Amino acid sequence: MFVRQMTNAVGRSYSSFSNPMEMGLSSQHAAFQSMVREFAQEELRPIADELDAEKKFPKQQVKKMGELGLMGVEISKDYGGAGLDGLSYAIAMEEISRACAGTGTVMTAHNSIFMGPINKFGSHEQKLKILPNFVTGDSVGCFMLSEPGNGSDAGAASTLAVFKDDHYNISGTKAWITNSWESSGGSLFATTDRKAKHKGISCFYIPFPSDGLSLGAKESKMGIRCTSTANVIFDDCQIPQENLIGESGQGFKIAMQILDAGRIPIGAQGVGIAADALQRALDYVMKKDVVTQMEEEMLADMEVMVTSARLLTLRAAKMKDEGKPIGKIAAMAKLYGSEVATKVSHKAIQIMGADGLKKGGGVERNYRDARITEIYEGTSEIQKVVIAGHMKKEYKNAIKN
Numbered sequence: 001m002f003v004r005q006m007t008n009a010v011g012r013s014y015s016s017f018s019n020p021m022e023m024g025l026s027s028q029h030a031a032f033q034s035m036v037r038e039f040a041q042e043e044l045r046p047i048a049d050e051l052d053a054e055k056k057f058p059k060q061q062v063k064k065m066g067e068l069g070l071m072g073v074e075i076s077k078d079y080g081g082a083g084l085d086g087l088s089y090a091i092a093m094e095e096i097s098r099a100c101a102g103t104g105t106v107m108t109a110h111n112s113i114f115m116g117p118i119n120k121f122g123s124h125e126q127k128l129k130i131l132p133n134f135v136t137g138d139s140v141g142c143f144m145l146s147e148p149g150n151g152s153d154a155g156a157a158s159t160l161a162v163f164k165d166d167h168y169n170i171s172g173t174k175a176w177i178t179n180s181w182e183s184s185g186g187s188l189f190a191t192t193d194r195k196a197k198h199k200g201i202s203c204f205y206i207p208f209p210s211d212g213l214s215l216g217a218k219e220s221k222m223g224i225r226c227t228s229t230a231n232v233i234f235d236d237c238q239i240p241q242e243n244l245i246g247e248s249g250q251g252f253k254i255a256m257q258i259l260d261a262g263r264i265p266i267g268a269q270g271v272g273i274a275a276d277a278l279q280r281a282l283d284y285v286m287k288k289d290v291v292t293q294m295e296e297e298m299l300a301d302m303e304v305m306v307t308s309a310r311l312l313t314l315r316a317a318k319m320k321d322e323g324k325p326i327g328k329i330a331a332m333a334k335l336y337g338s339e340v341a342t343k344v345s346h347k348a349i350q351i352m353g354a355d356g357l358k359k360g361g362g363v364e365r366n367y368r369d370a371r372i373t374e375i376y377e378g379t380s381e382i383q384k385v386v387i388a389g390h391m392k393k394e395y396k397n398a399i400k401n
């Protein structure tokens with residue numbers, strides 16, 4: 001054992017608040033990071049435990065996030081968005097999730113998988129009609145793909161959209177829908193041709209409320225408790241033909257592309273959760289008179305994991321911005337970032353002992369919030385299947401050449 005002299009410099013000034021120069025960020029990205037960090041640490045971190053305990057949606061904070069451009073990060077300025085790149089989005093997701101992972105979930109479900117299909121596959125007219133209403137922070141959206149009992153099989157959509165005259169009649173149930181109770185709209189994936197299987201799935205924009213659309217009870221969850229999660233039920237819900245996003249039968253392709261890109265911000269969310277747990281554990285250790293070698297080793301392991309996950313996630317975001325294939329590296333970023341969130345939060349509790357288990361102390365919330373990152377937008381097991389699939393293709397291509 002050894003003794004350390006404390007200084008007031010230890011704590012929130014710790015360099016685990018990622019150093020822009022070490023990450024190779026431009027001055028513009030560094031300034032953006034600083035702006036988001038200041039907002040997150042001042043507006044979200046102090047109330048994160050309260051939002052969690054009361055299962056309270058952060059309405060006022062989401063509105064402020066809209067004013068900062070965080071509810072339309074990658075949406076073009078032509079449609080009212082911030083017009084920023086994927087790297088900016090990953091930076092923002094880490095900072096928001098570091099302060100409150102539940103709010104990070106609101107942000108990524110809205111940005112990535114609700115607006116993503118409309119932004120990437122919608123017509124100019126659809127974008128003009130829909131997107132400006134959702135970038136201000138006044139309204140949020142949801143992504144409706146999962147169904148009861150379908151698990152990770154995104155191609156098994158039993159929800160039907162039957163075309164009649166100039167509209168679609170939609171019937172079925174979507175499960176575990178984030179932002180469901182707060183949503184003003186959603187991206188829906190439903191079967192338009194049963195015989196075509198996954199090639200018979202189409203994507204639609206659904207306004208909330210709509211006749212024939214209802215919400216199930218809010219789920220009581222382990223973590224990210226400030227978000228609402230519920231079934232969305234369609235009972236002969238009529239949607240005009242103009243709400244079809246992309247072409248009929250293109251829905252599965254749309255979903256896979258959107259989920260690929262959406263894995264990067266989930267990796268960043270994992271980094272944010274882990275970074276906050278590390279910060280809290282370091283604060284705890286450095287306030288002690290005696291610090292053990294075991295505690296130092298655990299902190300060092302945690303720092304290596306957080307930094308490695310951050311660099312991997314930012315590299316994935318840069319590759320996306322460069323227009324390079326991201327299927328493999330996005331899955332890697334999501335897999336590693338989410339697992340690091342759980343591991344580092346676990347280690348933080350081990351370091352802090354009973355203090356780490358106390359409600360309101362942040363670390364036990366970090367641990368609970370971390371678990372979902374290994375599940376939604378593709379489980380860790382699915383990410384490994386994706387990564388291995390890319391590895392096999394790369395190997396075969398290398399042999400051919």
